[in-house]
Amino acid sequence: MSVFKEHKTNADRVASDRRRHNSKIEKAIREGIHNIVADESIIGQSGKKKFRIPVRGIKEHKFVYGDNGERAGSAPGKDIQRGQKVGDNSKGKGGKPDKASNEKGEEWYDVEMTLDELAQYLFDDLELPDLQKKQLTNISNDKLKRSGYRTDGIQPRLDRKKTAIMRIKRMKASEFVPEEAEEGETFPFHEEDLRYRHFKLKQEPCTSAVIFFVMDVSGSMTQDKKFLARSFCFLMYQFIRTKYENVEVVFVTHDMEGRIVDEESFFTVATSGGTCASTGLQVVNETIESRFHPSSWNIYVFHNSDGDNFDSDNGDYLKEHAEIVDSAQLFGYVELEPDRSFDYGDIKLSRLLAPRAGGKTRCVKICDKSDVWGAFKEILGGVKETP
Amino acid sequence: MDYRLDELGDWDDRIVEVAKKFGLDWFDIEYELIDSTSMIGAMAFHGMPVHFNHWSYGKSYERTRHSYDAGVEGLPYELIINANPSLAYLMRENPLYLQVLIMAHCVGHSDFFKNNRQFRDTRPDTIIGRSRAAKKRIQSYVENVHVGIDKVEEVIDSCHAVQFQGLQPGWIRRTRKEIISAHIDEKERDSEHTADLDFDKNPLEPDYDILGFIAENAKLPEWKKDIIEVCRDEGQYFWPQIQTKVMNEGWASYWHYTILHELNLPTELHVPFIKSHNQVIRPHVGGLNPYHIGFEMFRRIKERHGIEECFLAREVHRDTSFIHQYLTREDCEDLGLFTFSEKSSGAVTIDDISDDDGWKHVRDILVRNVGGGSIPVIFVTDVSKANTLSLEHEHDGRDLLSSEALETVKHVAALWGNPVSLQSIVNGKTHYINV
Numbered sequence: 001m002s003v004f005k006e007h008k009t010n011a012d013r014v015a016s017d018r019r020r021h022n023s024k025i026e027k028a029i030r031e032g033i034h035n036i037v038a039d040e041s042i043i044g045q046s047g048k049k050k051f052r053i054p055v056r057g058i059k060e061h062k063f064v065y066g067d068n069g070e071r072a073g074s075a076p077g078k079d080i081q082r083g084q085k086v087g088d089n090s091k092g093k094g095g096k097p098d099k100a101s102n103e104k105g106e107e108w109y110d111v112e113m114t115l116d117e118l119a120q121y122l123f124d125d126l127e128l129p130d131l132q133k134k135q136l137t138n139i140s141n142d143k144l145k146r147s148g149y150r151t152d153g154i155q156p157r158l159d160r161k162k163t164a165i166m167r168i169k170r171m172k173a174s175e176f177v178p179e180e181a182e183e184g185e186t187f188p189f190h191e192e193d194l195r196y197r198h199f200k201l202k203q204e205p206c207t208s209a210v211i212f213f214v215m216d217v218s219g220s221m222t223q224d225k226k227f228l229a230r231s232f233c234f235l236m237y238q239f240i241r242t243k244y245e246n247v248e249v250v251f252v253t254h255d256m257e258g259r260i261v262d263e264e265s266f267f268t269v270a271t272s273g274g275t276c277a278s279t280g281l282q283v284v285n286e287t288i289e290s291r292f293h294p295s296s297w298n299i300y301v302f303h304n305s306d307g308d309n310f311d312s313d314n315g316d317y318l319k320e321h322a323e324i325v326d327s328a329q330l331f332g333y334v335e336l337e338p339d340r341s342f343d344y345g346d347i348k349l350s351r352l353l354a355p356r357a358g359g360k361t362r363c364v365k366i367c368d369k370s371d372v373w374g375a376f377k378e379i380l381g382g383v384k385e386t387p
Numbered sequence: 388m389d390y391r392l393d394e395l396g397d398w399d400d401r402i403v404e405v406a407k408k409f410g411l412d413w414f415d416i417e418y419e420l421i422d423s424t425s426m427i428g429a430m431a432f433h434g435m436p437v438h439f440n441h442w443s444y445g446k447s448y449e450r451t452r453h454s455y456d457a458g459v460e461g462l463p464y465e466l467i468i469n470a471n472p473s474l475a476y477l478m479r480e481n482p483l484y485l486q487v488l489i490m491a492h493c494v495g496h497s498d499f500f501k502n503n504r505q506f507r508d509t510r511p512d513t514i515i516g517r518s519r520a521a522k523k524r525i526q527s528y529v530e531n532v533h534v535g536i537d538k539v540e541e542v543i544d545s546c547h548a549v550q551f552q553g554l555q556p557g558w559i560r561r562t563r564k565e566i567i568s569a570h571i572d573e574k575e576r577d578s579e580h581t582a583d584l585d586f587d588k589n590p591l592e593p594d595y596d597i598l599g600f601i602a603e604n605a606k607l608p609e610w611k612k613d614i615i616e617v618c619r620d621e622g623q624y625f626w627p628q629i630q631t632k633v634m635n636e637g638w639a640s641y642w643h644y645t646i647l648h649e650l651n652l653p654t655e656l657h658v659p660f661i662k663s664h665n666q667v668i669r670p671h672v673g674g675l676n677p678y679h680i681g682f683e684m685f686r687r688i689k690e691r692h693g694i695e696e697c698f699l700a701r702e703v704h705r706d707t708s709f710i711h712q713y714l715t716r717e718d719c720e721d722l723g724l725f726t727f728s729e730k731s732s733g734a735v736t737i738d739d740i741s742d743d744d745g746w747k748h749v750r751d752i753l754v755r756n757v758g759g760g761s762i763p764v765i766f767v768t769d770v771s772k773a774n775t776l777s778l779e780h781e782h783d784g785r786d787l788l789s790s791e792a793l794e795t796v797k798h799v800a801a802l803w804g805n806p807v808s809l810q811s812i813v814n815g816k817t818h819y820i821n822v
Contacts, residue, residue: 002399002490004392007421007476014428014448020540021445060443061548061794063763067729069785070738072753074679075672076723080740086673086727087735 024058123239144199153196162195207245209298209329211237212284215266216305218255218275225336229304230267231372232334236302239380244298250287254280260287276313277305277349281320294327302332302379307348314352321353325360332379333363390483392420398487398650405649406494410698411642413497414511415472418490420479426466427451429476433625434468436515439522439617440529441543465489469500469628471511484656488663491646495639498701503634505627505705514624521617528610542611545798546598546618552765553596554626560599566591594767597778598622601802604770615802629759630705637681638701640668641689644682670723675756680710683722688713706758710750719746726752755783763787765809776803780811787811789820796822 073086149162171178171187178187213233215226241247251266252258258279261269284301292299301324309317325331335350350363357363364375395418406413421429431448432438464485467475475493477486500506510517525543528534561569570584584591594600598619602612628635647660668682688697700709719741726739726749739745739752754760764781771777778799780787792809800807800822809820 002396002403002416002418003472004395004399004418004420006392007419007425012428014431014444017431017440017442017445018448019445020440020442020536021449024442058442058446059794060446060544061791061798063549063552063765063780063795064788064791065761065763065785066788069755070726070728070752072675072724072726072749072756073673074670074675074723075725076670076721078672078723080723080725080737082737082740082745084737085734086737087729088733 021058028058118238123242145202147198147200149195150198151192151194151196153198157197157199159195159197162197163189163193166193166195208248208296209240209244209246209300210248210250210292211240212250212252212287212299212301213266214252214254214258214280214284214301214303214305216255216275216277216280216303216308217253217269217271218308219270219272220275220306220308221270221336223270225306226267226304228336228366228369228372229334231369232304232366232375233302235372235376236300236332236379239376240300248292250284252280252283252287254283258283275305275309276316277303277309278313278316278320281317281324285320285323288324288327299324299328300330300332301328302334303349304334304336305349306337307335307350309349309352314349317349318352318356321356321361325356328360330379331361333361334375334379335363335365337365337367390486394483395477395486395490398483399490401650402487402491402494402646405646406491406498406642408649409642409645409694411494411498412501413473413494414470414501416467416475416490416493416497417472418475418477418493421476422479423455426476426478427455429466430463434466434474434476435518436474437519437522439518439525439543441547442540443544443547465493467493467496468514469506469509469511469624470514471501473497473500473511474515482659484652484660485663487650487652487656488643488647488660491643492639494646495642496635498642499631499635499638502702503627503631503705504703505630509624509627517620521620524613525617528614531610534610539610539614541801542614543618545801546615548795548798549597549765550618550622551626551629551759551762553594553599554623554759555595555764558595560594560596561592563591589770590767593779595764597765597767597799598802600767601776601799605803605805607804611802626759627705629762630707631758633677633681633684633706633757634701634704634709635681636678637683637685640664640678640682641685641697675753677757680722684709684713684718687715687718707754707760710754710757714750714753716741716743716746719749724749724753768810774805776800776805776807778807778809780809782812786813789813789818793820793822796820 149159167187167189170190170193174187176187181187215221215229237247237249249263251261251263253261253266253269254275254277255271255273256276256279258281260283280303281301288294288297288299321331333349333353335348350365353361353363362379364378366372366375399418427448430451431444438444464478464481465475467473473493473496475489475497477489481489500509500511525539528539529536567584567586570581573581589604590600596619598615601607602615602619607615644664647664652660668676668678670676670679685697685700688700700713704712722741724741724746725737727735727737729735739748741749763785764783765778766781767776768779769777776799778796780792792811796807796809807822811818811820
């Protein structure tokens with residue numbers, strides 16, 4: 001005779017274990033975030049949009065066999081032969097598998113989070129000393145604020161109403177009654193009636209920022225390089241977005257000529273021409289002048305390039321660069337160089353800018369995906385990550 | 388629910404009657420009706436009604452939940468633990484015919500737990516109490532300001548890494564004293580042919596029980612030693628189930644099939660029952676379904692040698708010896724067994740098939756892959772003067788995955804508290820991992 005009973009509802013016996021597991025997953029997200037962001041489309045996403053982000057599971061290690069052993073399988077009723085191919089692991093090794101877990105027990109979780117949450121994970125624990133203070137202090141906007149009245153001031157600030165009131169007060173005090181006044185007797189304005197509006201200079205933080213992403217789209221910029229640029233831009237945009245109320249982005253491409261483009265073409269357009277990098281910066285300077293006055297905008301400029309430039313253009317480039325640095329908070333130069341080994345000894349833009357680096361100008365090099373996060377931190381904090 | 392609880396009782400009475408007639412001998416069973424969420428929770432704790440906490444059970448929960456929600460896999464219809472009385476969970480949403488099938492299946496499992504020789508040291512009478520006491524103690528370490536959850540988790544992480552190491556079939560761990568006295572006896576009997584024993588050595592003979600060895604020989608605070616022993620005990624408790632997966636599922640499937648045929652089910656229950664049964668024991672093409680192999684083997688043993696032989700097998704064997712003894716050339720062919728491996732090109736190709744030339748090799752490879760055969764054998768060889776713990780891998784043609792081996796050795800070192808060295812063979816060469 002067996003016993004039957006209803007299970008006591010204690011469905012959440014595992015709740016605390018799930019919490020601990022989740023906190024480990026969160027840690028993994030923080031640690032592995034730079035691998036995660038590389039695929040996402042950049043800007044124009046609302047902060048509420050949800051992303052499914054693959055996160056490497058928390059692995060439990062054990063002694064296991066590698067791949068070289070013979071294993072057994074079954075296929076009843078199937079015609080099978082020695083040497084018959086039943087699978088192929090030559091492709092797709094190392095990448096994220098489609099399945100929730102692959103054979104080796106490498107596990108992936110799809111964590112769903114919004115862009116805002118993602119940004120939190122990314123930047124909350126970011127230990128960048130003095131990051132905000134040095135690089136992201138909102139430039140101040142001197143604003144005049146009304147601050148009562150004064151007895152002296154300049155003519156344009158004379159407040160007639162207040163002055164008139166002062167005169168009336170004085171008139172009452174002197175018991176002068178216009179109705180009873182004799183012919184020709186008046187009560188004229190006096191020096192001491194005059195009231196001027198007073199203004200105080202008040203520093204108001206400026207809560208707007210504009211980011212210029214400048215991209216070299218000349219022939220030498222391959223898709224690989226642009227992919228790296230994309231990851232970098234994504235991070236930068238997300239980060240700056242968390243610091244200002246209002247962020248505008250301007251995409252500028254250049255080959256022999258600079259132009260403002262939309263996000264889509266920024267990352268996809270490729271031309272076959274040579275490179276005059278100064279033209280890109282020139283567009284930036286023109287746009288700053290016409291639309292983003294430095295007094296009301298925090299300006300960030302990031303130039304993504306593979307470093308190749310016409311020698312004859314280098315002088316102009318430096319000139320435009322100097323002008324940008326005058327008005328911008330930060331000029332980041334990102335050299336994308338997937339082929340670490342090649343160096344033809346040309347003068348790369350990074351070498352050109354090197355003497356000016358530090359301060360507002362930061363130069364970084366990105367060779368592959370894993371460099372993106374380090375480059376990002378380096379640009380913002382001047383912190384070199386030790387590998 | 389398309390049935391009442393007392394209906395289950397009626398079916399249970401009939402199952403009990405039939406099973407007893409067949410000579411099955413099982414622990415009393417306590418069935419609990421459970422919803423799917425609780426089932427997932429129960430699975431995370433391997434069915435234990437009370438279990439100590441660790442994040443890995445949360446991970447297990449999430450994983451099951453995820454694949455269940457995504458429809459990748461269903462939940463097992465049943466979960467039964469090796470305890471006396473046996474505790475079994477029935478999913479509330481199962482239709483009646485399925486509950487009947489599962490109850491008969493559970494009788495098979497419980498009979499196996501009670502009678503199979505591998506289980507004799509699992510102490511099913513006390514497992515639930517032990518588990519509850521362990522949870523309490525571990526919780527007290529978590530709450531202890533000098534220990535805390537992080538340290539406790541780290542130790543459990545490390546213990547889990549080697550929890551199923553060291554339970555070699557046929558190997559019985561002997562204490563120093565036992566080894567020495569056995570040696571002296573042997574020396575007295577035949578002093579010429581008995582090799583000298585180096586009494587300075589520790590261990591005196593290879594020790595497969597890594598956790599046991601560490602608990603006895605490392606300098607450990609009590610709480611750490613206790614956790615190691617809890618995990619070791621749990622490993623030993625579950626190890627027989629790992630060793631007998633094919634047999635245990637085969638036996639239970641054989642009996643639910645046999646018992647339900649005796650029950651003269653009405654057609655509206657019989658047809659879906661047959662469908663479910665076929666689903667459970669279907670072959671997994673390309674892989675191995677223990678239900679399929681185990682069921683087919685018991686069916687064939689019954690045909691060839693009679694039911695008595697089946698009862699004998701369920702008592703004395705584990706998967707490796709069971710398959711070695713009973714799987715015939717004909718079985719291999721019918722089950723479509725083959726072997727395969729990954730070649731250096733990355734292609735996975737079939738190496739051998741179950742024909743005249745190949746079937747023995749196929750069987751031997753199968754034996755190597757069942758019953759915990761996929762867990763590499765590692766043993767303690769020595770502790771050096773500098774307190775380095777030396778481990779050795781018993782290489783059987785299969786190399787360890789080095790990245791995992793390194794991480795696992797790190798776990799061993801974390802428990803041992805001193806350097807650990809693992810000797811193995813990789814690509815035909817002796818290879819050391821030192822942590």
